[in-house]
Amino acid sequence: MPLAELMSQIQELPKIDKLRLMQFLATELVREEDANFFVANQEYPVWSPYNCSDAANTLMKLLATKQQEKNG
Structure with a gap:
């Protein structure tokens, strides 16, 4: 899925889901740095x-x- 399409879908999410997505991404970045x-x-x-x-x-x-x- 292209990033532009993903971003447009993210914009449609409710605020709580956006916050959960932020938490998920932050956790993933930390895991990539130090398991x-x-x-x-x-x-x-x-x-x-x-x-x-x-x-x-x-x-x-x-x-x-x-x-x-x-x-x-």
């Missing part, structure tokens, strides 16, 4: 900003310093 990148049924840690008060305090201090420099 062991993701392993099925394995847990992977994900960073979250929750409970990161040190980072928030550092940012607040930086903002306060910048504000003082601007005003002072």
Whole structure:
């Protein structure tokens, strides 16, 4: 199937199917790069900003310093 024909069919898909297609293509690209990148049924840690008060305090201090420099 020519790419132009495929693209016209993709344009007709509902939004959820387009998102699923994007996910599928991204996964395929990763698999081509490194077959062991993701392993099925394995847990992977994900960073979250929750409970990161040190980072928030550092940012607040930086903002306060910048504000003082601007005003002072």
